[in-house]
Amino acid sequence: MSTILTTENLSLFYGKKEALKGVNMSFEKTGITALIGPSGCGKSTFLRCLNRMNDLIPGVTITGDVKFNGENIYAPTTDTVQLRKEIGMVFQQPNPFPFSIYENVVYGLRLAGVRDKETLDAAVEKSLKQAAIWDEVKDRLHVNALALSGGQQQRVCIARVLAVEPDIILLDEATSALDPVSSHMIEMTLLNLRHDYTIITVTHNMQQASRISDRTAFFLNGELIEVNDTKQIFMNPVKQETNDYISGRFG
């Protein structure tokens, strides 16, 4: 299995506060990695470093490297718009644009200059199928996406990310604002996608991490404490801090 993404000694400061402390981690070309740890340990900060979403926050300093297919994404020549297509992100709150379902899904393709209707139609069908929402919306592609339920909106957001054919999908607590049935549907979607994409998901839900992820990384106070196969982390962690966290002693 080959590596697609690595972080090397990655540190991040919000002003003077060090929120990430020299994180070294690598991700394979397929599979799901869950990032777990108590509130404020730096999971979301780490995730946002992986497609340069922290660049948008004033006062942030980042040191170390993030290499995507061997290239440092923090190089001054990186096109961040292109980077965020290749490494797409799904947020905690579903955030469809106030347009039709169809226009949400083709948004990135239109920005990239794709005009051919057949190409756009095909991308809409493929992405909505991959996001496991095609059957629910195929007869109303032109209704406003905001008219859908939260869980449906989140799957449209996943389809919007998939339409631009990313390599990596980052999810920041993408099911925590959803009801259990919708969360389950998203989990099933991710399990189907894991064979073709690198999926990295931040979650507070340890059951979810153990159900869907292949690997789990435990963070504490900005440090990566331990990363391993999910079974190993939950059944037989190496580090005492990991054991204390997964057995509910803190966090």
Ligand SMILES: Nc1ncnc2c1ncn2[C@@H]1O[C@H](COP(=O)(O)OP(=O)(O)OP(=O)(O)O)[C@@H](O)[C@H]1O
């Ligand atoms: N924009 C910001 N400006 C200043 N400090 C921040 C900012 N975002 C996060 N932090 C701080 O950085 C640390 C890590 O935050 P982060 O959101 O990455 O943690 P987390 O593990 O994802 O937490 P949670 O599970 O609560 O979302 C926290 O102490 C947080 O207060």
